[in-house]
Amino acid sequence: MSLPKVYVGFTIQEAGLAVLRGNVDFEMWEGDGAAPKDILLKKLADADGFLEGHSKVDAELLDAAPKLKVVSNYGVGYDNIDISAASARGICVTNTPGVLTEATADLGFALILASARRLMEANAFLRSGEWNVWSAELMVGVDVFGATIGIVGLGQIGQAVARRAKGFGMKVLYSGTSRKPEAEAESGAEYMPLDELLRVSDFVSLHCPLNDATRGLIGERELKMMKKTAILINIARGAVVDQEALFRACSEKWIWGAGLDVFEREPVPLNEPLLALRNVTTLPHIGSASRASRDGMAACAASNLVAALKGNRPQNLVNPEVWKGR
Numbered sequence: 001m002s003l004p005k006v007y008v009g010f011t012i013q014e015a016g017l018a019v020l021r022g023n024v025d026f027e028m029w030e031g032d033g034a035a036p037k038d039i040l041l042k043k044l045a046d047a048d049g050f051l052e053g054h055s056k057v058d059a060e061l062l063d064a065a066p067k068l069k070v071v072s073n074y075g076v077g078y079d080n081i082d083i084s085a086a087s088a089r090g091i092c093v094t095n096t097p098g099v100l101t102e103a104t105a106d107l108g109f110a111l112i113l114a115s116a117r118r119l120m121e122a123n124a125f126l127r128s129g130e131w132n133v134w135s136a137e138l139m140v141g142v143d144v145f146g147a148t149i150g151i152v153g154l155g156q157i158g159q160a161v162a163r164r165a166k167g168f169g170m171k172v173l174y175s176g177t178s179r180k181p182e183a184e185a186e187s188g189a190e191y192m193p194l195d196e197l198l199r200v201s202d203f204v205s206l207h208c209p210l211n212d213a214t215r216g217l218i219g220e221r222e223l224k225m226m227k228k229t230a231i232l233i234n235i236a237r238g239a240v241v242d243q244e245a246l247f248r249a250c251s252e253k254w255i256w257g258a259g260l261d262v263f264e265r266e267p268v269p270l271n272e273p274l275l276a277l278r279n280v281t282t283l284p285h286i287g288s289a290s291r292a293s294r295d296g297m298a299a300c301a302a303s304n305l306v307a308a309l310k311g312n313r314p315q316n317l318v319n320p321e322v323w324k325g326r
Ligand code: DGY
Pocket: 074, 075, 076, 077, 078, 100, 287, 288
């Protein structure tokens, strides 16, 4: 019997390929980034499975893939996929939670520390030869230890950030769509409605998924509620924040600064005004980029895909409605 056909729309780690070998007949895009749309339209025409990362998976693409049974997303966030279009066609969508939680929380905390203590700015200052004298006000930043952190979205990554914050003696607040009593008990996080959290937090750290309810969640109104000494951290998705409002907030000093791993448009164009601000620390969407995490994501995405193609319920099915009655 022939193996199911799979297209891997970007280059993944060997840990994932090892799972695919012998289970599916696969071809992989080996160019930069994700395969362009014209290639996907051709390659998916006779594919049973699609393993992708950051590709736009919309109704048009799915219509060009009549045999498709599963879209396996390399990553926990799946805002790049039109879930209702996939469900309407009976296509499973999977993601990779868990394996990247700790690495992403580490990066979130690195951004908190780097933004508060001006690490990128200080590094550039030293290397440019500007460090001529040591002075009492040189690169003075904001205290992290003992500060209040407001976590927006106490999911797995938000909880992992809360655990780190506890180690820094921080008061941990959270807001979200619902109360999470177990996570509250474990992390000591205290629930607070978003507006109140924004008013009292020294760090506001975003960990919610991007969806219709969270697009533009942090805009001018919310930024103006934050303390003038506060720092906004975004390792969720760029579009959760109104980037133009954030530029005004950071340049006009409504808030102290921001640490961003994600942007509305990625890769972020070099003429993005935020990149010119010293009080904004920026990274190229590397939240989960540790060796173990990325290998784990590849293996997890491949296992989800193979399970679905073998007729088994994948471990990380994000649209369980397609599985009803199977
Ligand atoms: C995720 O897992 O969602 C990361 O942002 C990588 O896409």
